[in-house]
Amino acid sequence: MSLEAEVSAHYAKDGLLQRIIEALNEMGVSTGSVTPEDLKSVDEFHVGGFSATTALIDQLDLKPEMKVIDIGSGIGGTARFVAGETGAHVTGVDLTPEYTATARSLSELVGMTAVTDYQTANALNLPFDDGSFDVALMLHVGMNIPDKAALMAEVGRILRPNGLFAIYDIMKVGSEPISFPVPWASVGENSFLEGLQTYREASFQSGFAEVSSRDQTTTALKFFADQKRRNGNAGLPAVGLHILMGNKFPAKLANMVSNIAKERIAPIELVLRLE
Numbered sequence: 188m189s190l191e192a193e194v195s196a197h198y199a200k201d202g203l204l205q206r207i208i209e210a211l212n213e214m215g216v217s218t219g220s221v222t223p224e225d226l227k228s229v230d231e232f233h234v235g236g237f238s239a240t241t242a243l244i245d246q247l248d249l250k251p252e253m254k255v256i257d258i259g260s261g262i263g264g265t266a267r268f269v270a271g272e273t274g275a276h277v278t279g280v281d282l283t284p285e286y287t288a289t290a291r292s293l294s295e296l297v298g299m300t301a302v303t304d305y306q307t308a309n310a311l312n313l314p315f316d317d318g319s320f321d322v323a324l325m326l327h328v329g330m331n332i333p334d335k336a337a338l339m340a341e342v343g344r345i346l347r348p349n350g351l352f353a354i355y356d357i358m359k360v361g362s363e364p365i366s367f368p369v370p371w372a373s374v375g376e377n378s379f380l381e382g383l384q385t386y387r388e389a390s391f392q393s394g395f396a397e398v399s400s401r402d403q404t405t406t407a408l409k410f411f412a413d414q415k416r417r418n419g420n421a422g423l424p425a426v427g428l429h430i431l432m433g434n435k436f437p438a439k440l441a442n443m444v445s446n447i448a449k450e451r452i453a454p455i456e457l458v459l460r461l462e
């Protein structure tokens with residue numbers, strides 16, 4: 188199986204949309220009245236959820252007339268959130284067809300099809316002309332992509348000059364091996380963690396300059412502790428990321444928290460500008 192097929196198989200879950208709707212119904216939210224806020228605990232598949240998205244986009248000065256791309260958009264929560272907060276149009280692209288389809292259906296459900304759209308595509312081969320976007324976002328995706336230089340080159344191609352690329356990935360910080368499974372990979376062979384310096388160097392090769400970077404470990408550990416306090420030992424609400432992570436979710440979550448707490452990996456922001 189190709190790496191792309193393995194990554195998609197890792198993320199795809201049968202009947203995903205139906206499961207989300209059933210969980211919402213169980214929480215007393217009827218299908219016809221779902222709002223973007225009702226989806227927040229399941230549709231932002233990265234450490235810190237929409238708070239982390241807010242922290243990232245607060246650095247970007249997004250405007251309604253801008254065209255934004257969210258690379259590895261999952262089930263589309265970040266795209267909906269950014270479009271809702273800023274008025275910008277957000278295009279999501281993701282390798283996993285079931286995620287793209289679910290993203291589209293959820294945007295339909297909450298009435299956001301005019302401001303978001305989704306396509307199935309590989310981040311290394313984006314179906315857009317050169318210079319198509321003002322801003323690119325990428326949250327928790329680089330861990331599935333071994334060739335960071337190819338990724339930077341392709342994002343650099345579809346951004347306009349002076350466009351921004353805002354990354355929020357799990358990066359390697361120590362030399363210790365990490366425990367698997369984790370949310371992005373069940374086994375080490377499908378995990379391609381790199382340190383911040385590797386991201387930087389790959390980006391500089393493609394004409395990016397660094398605007399800022401920030402290690403979000405402290406915020407992340409507080410987020411996990413708060414979540415556990417609110418939701419009990421499982422650490423997740425009923426409409427939660429366990430729907431995306433499948434039955435190994437307790438181990439995936441526990442390993443990620445402990446890998447971060449032991450300073451083997453860290454959620455790190457890196458904002459780049461195309462020169």
Ligand SMILES: C[S@@+](CC[C@H](N)C(=O)[O-])C[C@H]1O[C@@H](n2cnc3c(N)ncnc32)[C@H](O)[C@@H]1O
Nearest residue numbers: 231232233259260261281282283309310326331
């Ligand atoms: C942990 S999820 C994050 C999803 C989304 N960014 C979010 O924060 O909710 C990682 C996503 O990256 C996608 N992905 C992994 N490799 C990719 C690639 N080469 N091109 C496009 N998407 C990819 C997966 O299909 C998955 O949806």
